Amino acid sequence: MSTAAKERKRAADREAQRHNRARTKAYITYLEKTLQDLSGPSGQGQDTLGHQLAQQQEKINHLQETLRKIARLAQDAANPLSASFSTASDPAGPPTAPPQPTVEEPLPTRACNILPAATGFFGLDLICSDRERNYLAVLGSAVTLVQCCSPALSENPISSSGPTRDDDFCIRAVVDGWKVATARTEADVVWSLLQAIDEGLFYRTDPVTRIALLRIMRSMLLQRMGVAQEASSLPEYMFATPVQTSVPHQPFLDFFPWPQFRDTWIVKGMEYADILLRGVREPVPRSGQLEA
Known part of the structure; x- marks a missing residue:
């Protein structure tokens, strides 16, 4: 150093x-x-x-x-068949038509795995703009919502795929576009969140940086949610700093790959971080260009 x-x-x-x-x-x-x-x-x-x-x-x-x-x-x-599904599963209710054979998994799993609209995540607008709002607080709410979906996500075969399939999906999403990638392979709830973040914030930077950010965030989210997959070690610069472990902060700040950024934003407060994010118009700087 x-x-x-x-x-x-x-x-x-x-x-x-x-x-x-x-x-x-x-x-x-x-x-x-x-x-x-x-x-x-x-x-x-x-x-x-x-x-x-x-x-x-x-x-x-x-x-x-x-x-x-x-x-x-x-x-x-997310599931227009929820009403008939609930009625069919209630033994005390009146006789109804047999359940559809295509309904094979519980409602929460289907709700979590439906792909939300672009730049939106279950009603949360993740487009970074000049509007007066706490953008990182919205991102933190989205991350918390994803972690609440973890029991359903663990049953999704896409989520349990290895790093190779995740790499392939991520590269296709950045190079060919999210529409092409999700048409080829259905996106789970984590990829749906990352799509909204990428189309709302990361799209301003270069493709290599976007791929790196998305893969790091996916690995961290899957590890935090306890989803079964091959063990993947995070790089040293993603380990929590003393500031992260001692000062309460929005969870989204933990996913930025630069310790100096994380510590500065946490120390200076959410208002500073939100103003800085709304002012981003250039590609994300390299780690060597950062200042404390």
Whole structure:
């Protein structure tokens, strides 16, 4: 490692330590204020804390209900036979026509394996543009949704294919286009997510970089989801840095192949990363061109 690289790494480490100390100090101040409020006269602090807890629980319940509605809508849109399938599987229901012989797998698996529209992933718009929104937060939601589909994905024979078939599919998608690749081989839920990301963000860079990014992301997603496949070791620069393991951040940041990028974005915050992403108009820089 060169002297300049060591200096950049030390500067990043110092910045991360400073950030962690500031967060710890702010948290201690918050705890002291909370303790002071709880020790207030007439139990007013406890009443206030109870009210805040009730508000937070109400928000959590609302978000959970919204996620359940999104999942139901995605399943209904993905499988138009869901209603008849559910009725046929209910022994207490009225007599119905025999189930279609082509329905061989449970509904969640079919819903996860249906290819969403281009640059869209189960209703999530993954086109990187100048709109005022937190783009990385949307990507993080898409990654979380994919990991929730892992039980169904493990039954998909495409997902359990080896690195050779994944390489072939990825190269065809980048060179010939996603339409050609998915017409030849059905895309599973991970490839559907990567298609939306590639057509919404990665399309600005060169084909070699696109192929490398897509293959790294697929390997990491399959490993995180526990899908059975041949063991594939990740390169050293994809290992989690101390900043990644100590600072909460959006999950999508873990998939960028440059440790300096990951640490800088995590330390500076999501607003910085989102503004930088929306401003990308040139091919992705090589690792040697990066600065801390």
